[in-house]
Structure formats: structure tokens, C-alpha cells
Amino acid sequence: MKHLYANLYTWSAILAIVFASVVGDVRLSRAMKQVGDVGALRRRQGLWTVIVRVLGNQNFVLGVAAMAVAFFSLLFALSWGDVSLVAPAAASLTFIGNAFAAKIFLHERVDQRRWIAAVLVAGGVALLAG
Amino acid sequence: MNLRKYIVLAGVTLFAAGGDSLLSHGMKQLGSISLNHLQGVIFAILNPWVAAGIILLLAFFASYMTALSWADLTYVLPATSLGYVLLALVAKFALHEQVSPMRWAGIALIAGGVGFVAGGPSLTSHAHRERPEHLVEVDPAEISSEVEV
Numbered sequence: 442m443k444h445l446y447a448n449l450y451t452w453s454a455i456l457a458i459v460f461a462s463v464v465g466d467v468r469l470s471r472a473m474k475q476v477g478d479v480g481a482l483r484r485r486q487g488l489w490t491v492i493v494r495v496l497g498n499q500n501f502v503l504g505v506a507a508m509a510v511a512f513f514s515l516l517f518a519l520s521w522g523d524v525s526l527v528a529p530a531a532a533s534l535t536f537i538g539n540a541f542a543a544k545i546f547l548h549e550r551v552d553q554r555r556w557i558a559a560v561l562v563a564g565g566v567a568l569l570a571g
Numbered sequence: 572m573n574l575r576k577y578i579v580l581a582g583v584t585l586f587a588a589g590g591d592s593l594l595s596h597g598m599k600q601l602g603s604i605s606l607n608h609l610q611g612v613i614f615a616i617l618n619p620w621v622a623a624g625i626i627l628l629l630a631f632f633a634s635y636m637t638a639l640s641w642a643d644l645t646y647v648l649p650a651t652s653l654g655y656v657l658l659a660l661v662a663k664f665a666l667h668e669q670v671s672p673m674r675w676a677g678i679a680l681i682a683g684g685v686g687f688v689a690g691g692p693s694l695t696s697h698a699h700r701e702r703p704e705h706l707v708e709v710d711p712a713e714i715s716s717e718v719e720v
Contacts, residue, residue, distance in 0.1 A: 466644055473639035474696065480575065480637065495636065536652075540645055543696075549643045550695035554687050559645070561684030562652050568677030569655050 468504030
């Protein structure tokens with residue numbers, strides 16, 4: 442029974458990592474699309490403008506906050522479960538989650554090519570870290 | 572996609588892999604940190620390996636954000652995972668560590684996945700629609716005549 446609870450805690454923390462990471466990645470991606478091509482912006486208006494625009498973007502701040510939540514969830518997950526389960530499970534589920542989220546929230550055209558890639562990379566990460 | 576953008580993507584891969592390795596090496600030197608003495612984490616940054624790792628991870632974050640400013644999330648993410656492949660190759664050929672068949676299979680899957688994405692377009696989202704008016708892309712040729720962008 443104790444084992445079951447430990448598993449439940451670990452998987453809850455893994456899901457929290459995945460959720461927070463996906464929210465973070467989507468927010469950061471949207472923030473940078475709103476800022477626009479930073480290379481072009483830097484050439485036009487200088488590095489300082491780029492930094493001010495990025496740091497002043499609400500989605501960027503929320504994205505970084507979500508990444509912080511993901512990091513602390515990772516610490517909790519590692520204290521309850523094995524790193525050989527937590528790291529690959531979180532990384533590969535985040536990959537799949539990001540593909541869905543990018544399609545739904547960022548309106549990226551996630552075609553067959555990208556679905557295959559997401560599944561291959563997620564599987565590969567699981568094998569590498571496993 | 573031009574050369575400059577491929578260099579940024581290479582930076583995403585290299586800085587992530589390098590930063591993680593340096594951090595991991597530094598933290599192993601320090602030994603495990605007790606959950607009762609979490610402030611030990613703060614002193615960890617005094618370790619030169621950890622400090623260098625943090626600098627590389629900051630460089631990773633900067634190049635990741637740069638890449639996201641002109642490419643899809645689903646295009647950039649596989650590049651970050653290419654770092655795992657790099658680490659395994661370094662482990663095998665520079666550190667002469669044993670890389671198991673299962674890891675080689677993982678490497679093959681990641682490399683294949685990255686190849687699939689890299690062959691396609693880098694930007695498919697229509698971000699300009701949700702962009703504020705003053706941030707709309709300007710043709711570089713017109714910039715000289717632009718007063719306020």
C-alpha cells in the first residue's frame with residue numbers, strides 16, 4: 442500500500458512537471474512570436490530594445506514562472522521516485538504534450554511529419570534516459 | 572532559414588548539452604545535498620563547474636528564445652533533444668564509456684525525428700495576426716525610410 446502511494450505521488454508530480462513545462466513552452470513561444478525576429482529587431486533598434494521587449498512581455502513572465510513551477514515539481518518528483526523513471530517519463534510526455542499544445546494554442550501546422558518526429562523523439566528520449 | 576539561423580539552432584543544442592554536463596559534473600563533486608540543508612544549493616554556485624554550467628544554460632536560454640522568435644515550437648524542440656545524442660557520442664568517443672544498445676536505439680530514434688522535422692518548413696503559425704500593429708515585420712529594404720517602427 443505504501444508502494445502504491447509512492448507511485449501515485451511520483452506520477453502526480455510527473456504530470457505536474459509535464460503540464461507546467463507545456464504551459465511554459467507555449468507561453469515562451471507565443472511571447473517570442475509577439476516580440477518578433479529578435480535578430481532583425483536588434484539590427485534595427487539595438488540589443489537593449491530586444492531585452493526590454495522580451496522582459497516586458499507578459500507571456501514571457503508567465504512562461505518563466507511556469508518553468509519555475511516545472512523545476513520545483515521535478516525536485517518533488519525526484520524525492521519520491523527514481524530519476525530513471527522521472528526524467529525520461531517527464532521529458533517524453535512533455536514532447537507529446539507540446540505537439541498537441543502547439544497545434545491547439547499556437548496554431549502551428551503540426552502535420553504528419555511533425556507527429557512522427559514528436560513520437561520518434563519522445564521514444565528516443567525514453568530509451569536514452571531509461 | 573539561413574546560415575545565421577542554423578547557427579542559433581546549433582547553439583541551442585550545444586549550450587543545452589554542455590550546460591547540463593558541466594552542472595552534472597559539478598554537482599557530483601559536491602556530493603548529495605541533504606533535504607534538511609537545502610541552502611547547500613546556494614553554495615553550489617561557488618563551484619566553478621556549476622558556475623560555468625549556469626552560464627552555458629543562460630546562453631542556451633538566450634538562443635532558445637531567439638530561435639522561438641522566428642521558428643515554430645514544434646520545429647525548435649527536436650533541436651534541444653539532439654543534445655542527448657551529442658552527449659551519448661561524447662560519452663562513447665571522448666570519455667570511452669560504454670553506450671548500451673538501448674541507448675544507440677534511442678539515439679537513432681531522436682536523430683530520425685529531428686531529420687523528419689528539419690526537412691519541413693520552420694514557421695507555420697500565423698503569429699502576425701495576433702501581433703500588435705507596431706511589431707509587424709518590416710522589409711529590411713524599407714527600414715531606412717521608416718521613422719517609427
